Amino acid sequence: MNETKTIMVVDDDPAILDAVCIMLEFEGYRVYCTPNGAEVLSMQGHLPDLLLLDIWMSGLDGRDICKQLKQNVSTRKLPVVLISASRDIEGSALAAGADDFLAKPFEIDDLLSKIEKNLAA
DSSP states (O other): OGGGOEEEEEOSOHHHHHHHHHHHHHTTOEEEEESOTHHHHTOOSSOOSEEEEESSOSSSOHHHHHHHHHHSTTTTTSOEEEEESOTTHHHHHHHHTOSEEEESSOOHHHHHHHHHHHHHO
16 A cells, blocks of 8 residues: 555654655655755645645744645645644644644654554545
8 A cells, every 4th residue: 555655744854854754765655855845835736645744844834834735625635744843733733724743753653653544534
């Protein structure tokens, strides 16, 4: 199942971005990684199967990106999992319209579980 799924990971922390992307590739996902939140809003054509999006990034805030995606007819069904070190990640994720959330720091198994759950939905 994983081999056909594409995940876009957006985080402006290079260490987290590299670690998550390498781990997801190891699990068999096709992974597109970027530190630039604006790239998400300029996606054209083929969308990823899931978006893993950090909340606090320089430039665009992940919550704002999520809200814009969920308001757009062509991207509203894209599963978005927000990640953050924020203490109120659950409230922020719900307010932004995210499909799920995960608090940093997180265990890899918890991340994989969230991804699998949202890809199956």
